[in-house]
Structures are given as structure tokens and as C-alpha cells.
Amino acid sequence: MARAQVGFLQGLFGSVPIVLAYFPVAVSFGVTASKSGFSVAEATFMSLVIYAGASQFLATTLLAGGAGPLLAIVSLLTLNARHLLYAPALLERVRRTQHGRQPLRTPWLWAHGLTDEVFASALGRLAIKDASWSERWQVGIGLGAYLAWVSGTAVGALLGGGAFERWPAVDAALAFLMPTLFLSLLLAMVQRHHWPVVVTAVVGFAVGSALFSASSGILLGMLAGGLVGMFLAPREAVQT
């Protein structure tokens, strides 16, 4: 029996959980960027062009901390390099569940929206028995999430760094969104064999920040953790 194709609107509707998750975090990013001295236009431009939450928080830390452009570019691209894995993993899952490879017509359009959460949602959809997938659905889910991220950033930046000065507990809670976001993302990503990577990254950060600066510590932690993971990866993960 042929499966009904899912389209753009189903994808847009499917983005609602991501929109609810993205908007408040994007507002927090806008407030953080404003506190770090970036204008509304700069914060919104960063969300429009880079569109990768963790690296945007890192970008504000690095650039506001006086890191040079080369260090910032290398750090941010290294952080975002994991996105190389998403399209192959997604398309392989599509091939398996849709009984063959679909010709791709608009990957240039939906690729920009292939963030951690959109990728995870697409895989979640494909894990459902007999669920179908289409590029229009992918454009829809990606567009909803993108608009939430960009508009949330603009709202946060418009509110400004001093928006919650009269409510220090709210201000503190918003500032603490970064650690809780990174802890949640870490818990979502980490598998049992990754714990040496996590420990190495934290030690690398501590050493780098003690010897040089916080931004150097982040870069050292990333690279040291990545190298440890490369050599400690389980055999099946390397061979598949």
C-alpha cells in the first residue's frame, strides 16, 4: 500500500515542540548577546546567518572576551563540524524506511535548518512505523524552528541586557540557562563510551583557561576530547 506523502504544512505543524523549546532559549541568547555589548541587529544577524545555538553562545563569549577572529572562526567551525554527520545519517534512515533512495531536489533549501533538534525530530519521525518523509516536510519543520530562533533572538536583544535588572532572581535564572542548556544537550548526546571524552574536555578546559584564557580552554577541551574519543571509540562505531 502506498503511503500518503507528508508535506510542508505537516512539517510546519511538526515544528511546534521545537518552536516552544527554541523561543525561550533564543530570547535568552538575545539577552546574553545584548549584555555582552552586541546590538539588536548584530544578535539577529548572527542567528540568521550561523543558526547554531551552542556556537552562538560561544561566539558571544569569544568575541566579547576579545578573542581574535581567527581563533573565533576555528573554534566555532570545530564546534559545528558535528553537523557533517547529520545529513548522511538522516538520508541513510530515509533510504531504509522508504525502501530506496529518493532523488533530492531541494537539499540546498532544507540543509540550513538541519540543527541538532530538527535532525533528532526527523529521526524520531522516521522511527515511527510506516511514517513517510519528504523534502517539503523537512523544509516545513526547519522553517518553523528557524523563525522561532531568529524572532526569539530579536525579542531578547530588544529587551536588552538590563531588561530584568529589577528582578535579580529572573536575571540570574536567565543567565543560568546556558549551563542548564549545555547539561541537557550533553545528556542527550552522551553515550557510555563518551565519558572519557567528557572528562578530558573538562580537564582540557580547566588547564587551558588556567594557563591562557577561557576561550583557549574551550578550544583545548574540544580538541583533546575529540582526539580521546577518536582513539577510544568502540570498534563497531568506527567500522560501521
Place this chain on the structure above:
Amino acid sequence: MNLEFFLVCVVVGVGTYLFRYLPTRIGGRAGARAMSGRLGAFLASVGVASVAALLAASLEPVLAGALTSGRLGVAAAAFAGLVTTFALFRWRNDVALATMAGAAVYGLVFWLVS
């Protein structure tokens, strides 16, 4: 908008777009195979390592500030926020819920102790 900021955003934005787009040109099994092996293991680990380093970097000013100023209540608030995030994520497997709840608990304990 200064030129340095603009250039960093554009270079990182274009690079990130290419990370997402170029593998679709290889596609499916061939792409998965290309990203397997040591390169794939490195890229998979570097994502985890990046987030771990960012977590440490975002916690460091909170904890260092609390400990050096003797405001142990702030450290307790951070502990409560992180434990809430951990427990909620383990319970519901929901990044947004765990993130927001952890920050809310931090703010609540911060308000109680300050």
C-alpha cells in the same frame, strides 16, 4: 556592525551551511560510509567534547564567583539547578523542559538565599 564581527559571522555561517549541505550531495549509504571510521569517531566525539567544555566554561564564572565571595547560597542554587536538569532529563528525555526547569529552580533558590 563592525567588519570583524560581520566576517566571523559570514565565514562561520557559510561553513556551517556547507557542513549541513555538502553531505547531501554524497547522500545515503555513501555519505554514511564516508563519515564512518576515525574521522566520524572524531567528529562525533568533538561534538560531545565541545558541549562538555562549554558546560564547564558556563559554570566556571558562577561557581568561582560564589566561592571567592563566600556566597555559598549561589553555589547551592547552582547545584539545585543542575540536579533538577539532570533528574528531569532522565525522567522526560526533553531538552527544553530540563533546561527551563533547571534555570527556574536556580532562580528560585537564588531568590531564597539572597
